[in-house]
Amino acid sequence: MTDAVGAPPLDARAYREVFGHLPTGVVAVTAFDPTGEPLGMACNSVSSVSIEPPLVLFCPARTSTTWPGLRDAGRLCLNVLAEDHADVSRQFARRGADRFADLSWHPRPAGPAIDDAVAWIECEIEDEHPAGDHTIVVARVASLEANEGRSPIVFFRGDYGKIATAAQGAAVTSSKSNANATHAPQEENE
Numbered sequence: 001m002t003d004a005v006g007a008p009p010l011d012a013r014a015y016r017e018v019f020g021h022l023p024t025g026v027v028a029v030t031a032f033d034p035t036g037e038p039l040g041m042a043c044n045s046v047s048s049v050s051i052e053p054p055l056v057l058f059c060p061a062r063t064s065t066t067w068p069g070l071r072d073a074g075r076l077c078l079n080v081l082a083e084d085h086a087d088v089s090r091q092f093a094r095r096g097a098d099r100f101a102d103l104s105w106h107p108r109p110a111g112p113a114i115d116d117a118v119a120w121i122e123c124e125i126e127d128e129h130p131a132g133d134h135t136i137v138v139a140r141v142a143s144l145e146a147n148e149g150r151s152p153i154v155f156f157r158g159d160y161g162k163i164a165t166a167a168q169g170a171a172v173t174s175s176k177s178n179a180n181a182t183h184a185p186q187e188e189n190e
């Protein structure tokens with residue numbers, strides 16, 4: 001069997017497996033329900049979209065039971081998870097779990113902010129576009145803050161890892177620390 005362009009149908013498992021090779025960060029998308037209870041779900045489908053106006057997107061699954069509550073809240077806080085947040089990510093993806101159990105957070109106007117996240121992006125839902133079994137949600141950024149000194153978690157092939165920055169001696173060139181650098185920083189350290 002082939003589809004409209006003559007290609008064989010894609011296997012969902014292969015789709016997931018291959019896209020698992022695209023490393024991403026992990027974001028806990030949070031909000032308050034009408035009674036002030038915190039809500040949240042883990043998402044790695046987050047991307048910046050536009051600077052003027054400031055827009056961000058993420059893609060909740062149509063099957064998500066948390067998304068309708070977030071959607072009703074209208075305002076969201078995107079918490080960029082840190083390298084030691086693998087358990088937080090798992091907790092925010094576990095259906096029926098108390099996602100804020102044992103979690104240190106403080107309220108922001110748009111939603112709960114996880115204390116030691118890498119960054120917090122507060123936004124308001126502006127648009128929704130149906131996209132297959134997901135929805136592309138576009139939100140306008142109201143405020144944002146980075147937590148300097150914290151490093152992000154990386155989701156890759158279904159597992160969690162971390163990145164090593166130039167400052168930590170990894171083989172990446174830092175244009176900030178040496179504008180004329182033409183060699184990898186580990187050579188500088190030798």
Ligand SMILES: Cc1cc2nc3c(=O)[nH]c(=O)nc-3n(C[C@H](O)[C@H](O)[C@H](O)COP(=O)(O)O)c2cc1C
Binds near residue numbers: 059060089096155
């Ligand atoms: C690393 C990671 C990234 C995820 N990214 C998304 C995503 O972008 N969109 C989505 O709908 N679900 C994503 N999930 C799954 C949801 O977090 C999870 O399925 C969902 O919260 C299930 O519970 P719910 O029915 O309460 O929403 C991700 C899970 C993990 C662990």
